[in-house]
Amino acid sequence: MSQSTITLYDIQSTIPQPWAPNIWRVRFILNYKRLPYRTVWIEFSDIETTLRRIGAQPTSYKSDGRQVYTLPVIIDPLRSINAPAVLSNPTVIAEYLEATYPARPVFPEGSRALQSLFVHYIQDGFVKPLLPILVPLTHQRLPERSQAHFSRGGAPSPTSPTALAGPQSEQAWNAVKEQFNFLAAILDKNTSDGNGVVAMGRDVSYADFALCSVL
Known part of the structure; x- marks a missing residue:
């Protein structure tokens, strides 16, 4: 390289x-x-x-x-x-x-404050309901040595995060669905008035990357 x-x-x-x-x-x-x-x-x-x-x-x-x-x-x-x-x-x-590297900017002029709020929502509102579902799946995809480290903050452990089942799983998925519906309704505002489908309308930005990274 x-x-x-x-x-x-x-x-x-x-x-x-x-x-x-x-x-x-x-x-x-x-x-x-x-x-x-x-x-x-x-x-x-x-x-x-x-x-x-x-x-x-x-x-x-x-x-x-x-x-x-x-x-x-x-x-x-x-x-x-x-x-x-x-x-x-x-x-x-x-x-x-x-x-x-200012070419192909990800922060269109004057958008940093609004983008920061959007990213804060993605991290604080959109991701939290997903964690009970994603953490056990993440654990399964790690190498064996990392699984032990991941389970209890770095200490080797025979336990692993347990996937949700039954009412707990249904409750978790309902919370996820609620946030997906809310976000879809917000983004649809750009679609309905013909201003595009991404967070800033037609300009791809950091806010889109914050969302797509989770998806």
Whole structure:
């Protein structure tokens, strides 16, 4: 690969295609902006060690002050091979890519505030009802070593997240359906007045990538 190629760190699984929503959000931007990049696959149990080694910033802190390292992370050697940009957090990465590679923008002028609200809804309202359904499925698609790490915050465990069944499953799916219906009604407003089908009407934007990454 060229020395100017961006490196994207992604979570390894037992399926051939990428699956993690937050990482897909960044992958969509890289693809949309037509930026050359390569993927480095990491197991859950190796994320913190790998990110500390490359100098990535933690994405949050636990109540006891311990640092939390999560993906996505990118390394961009554009400015200096000796001191490449190492960025974590999908929003930080998106803003960096937009500022550094302005062609094919994902934040149309004057849209950042509204897009931020849309993305907040996707994360806080749209995704939460999906978690009880998606987490057990995610666990099944991880390599064995990552399954143990994923089950209980990094500690090996014989247990795994349990798929919902019966009334619990029905209740969870009803909550998901309610959010899908709400979002469909919002997006249909653009269709009904002929202004397009995406969040910004006719212009593909970061808000669309936040939604499509979950789907």
